[in-house]
Amino acid sequence: SSYSFPWLVLAIAMVRFYMEKGTHKGLYKSIQKTLKFFQTFALLEIVHCLIGIVPTSVIVAGVQVSSRIFMVWLITHSIKPIQNEESVVLFLVAWTVTEITRYSFYTFSLLDHLPYFIKWARYNFFIILYPVGVVGELLTIYAALPYVKKTGMFSIRLPNKYNVSFDYYYFLLITMASYIPLFPQLYFHMLRQRRKVLHGEVIVEKDD
């Protein structure tokens, strides 16, 4: 699985940019093509879960991938003014490190030659990176709200032929609220996996 390659490219590009320019402004613009191209590729991951190459459940992977696609295409790509926010760097860094560890883990697992460090990293880094990434995403959406309200983008107003309306502003508010039930579930799922894999605990699943 060579999916760690694009993320390594991104990581290197981000570090180089910061070392050259000394600021994060314009960072997003420089890496956006790579980011969009490869993040969309992540849709393949859902196919992998469906086929069964990767042991993650389809729902967990689906939630993960859709939140990434949402952030990249519906927020940072569409709302240009927020691209220079610090929160963008925050979640980009979190994503990059997470993805590199995760894909290295999968690659080495497939090769049957998994160094303990990679396994340790995969099941420990997320403890910090997940909350950091979530904070970055939420702050970015919050920063985008005034622009959405002002321009009325992605919205359908009444009256119209199909008698329907959609307000992107309220949609974003609901999305932010949905982090509250969804994030703990993903986080505790990873914590459970960590206890099982690293500490060999046998966890009896509560069944309905």
Add this chain to the structure above:
Amino acid sequence: MRRKERSTSRFAPATFQGLASNMWPVVTILDGTATPPRGGEWRAAPRPHFDWWVAKHLSARPCLARAPPPRCVPQADWPASWRERLVLTQDQPRGAGSKVEILDAKTREKLCFLDKVEPHATIAEIKNLFTKTHPQWYPARQSLRLDPKGKSLKDEDVLQKLPVGTTATLYFRDLGAQISWVTVFLTEYAGPLFIYLLFYFRVPFIYGHKYDFTSSRHTVVHLACICHSFHYVKRLLETLFVHRFSHGTMPLRNIFKNCTYYWGFAAWMAYYINHPLYTPPTYGAQQVKLALAIFVICQLGNFSIHMALRDLRPAGSKTRKIPYPTKNPFTWLFLLVSCPNYTYEVGSWIGFAIMTQCLPVALFSLVGFTQMTIWAKGKHRSYLKEFRDYPPLRMPIIPFLL
């Protein structure tokens, strides 16, 4: 012990002789008519396998050399598995009851031991007995099974007919708090009826204050309210008087899930249809008339199917039969479809969507169609499994297609 006699000329009739000289008593069965051969004595009949067996098992064990003759072992000394097999093939002696022990399916902890249970007792009666010792687990919440991971036993199953020994071991699983189907149906249908009317009468705080309690100037909006309300009143009356439920209860959390779905969609649809800025259908009265015709036909069809299904099952019973078309033309759809009630239901909602030309209504129809297709496929599969002679032309929900 007589010495083994070896004769050289002829085989003796039915003579029993072993290899070792000090082993078996020689048993000679003669009917008095046979005579030894001329000049010789009786010879042992060759019995190679028996001889081999004896040599293998008994020659090394002189203490067993003289094996005791078989005796009748009293039943009390039989191995347990033999005793149980005997019990299965015999009737219980009069006056003695079966014993039932109930274990938790997950922890295998002994929850209850029932003594002197009538062999003809049903699972329903055992569930009632179990409730006496554990009142928090009323019968509807209990799932009893023979195997911890197996299927749940039905209430009608008789204890005696199950493959159990003298003490039946049943595994218990808690199904969680239960609620009756009737309650769930009434709640989930009364909601949309009431909620739609809130939007129709434009109660305050929904639309702008200048629209409070105003009435729409479009005929189609009034028609839509009549159709929607009629639909849910029909469903409520069917729940009370028509439907015969095969299950009594469902898990409690279902009521929250179902009500959210029905009430949520009803509010979403009603908001747009009764909105002051509502746009009537593009093709005007023609579109509305056609859609109304579709809606009425499908409602009548849906009701006819519910009545036909009710007549299929006598009151209080849980029998299952193949439904067939009756004299009512609406039931002729049974020729092509296993679940025409779902077909007519989707048709009604498509009619309503065309009538109101409202996208949320179309989305509601789509979601409903998806769910009903899943149910229809399941029902179709169970029909096929249960009835050998099930009509092959029938599809689950859409004739010839799905």
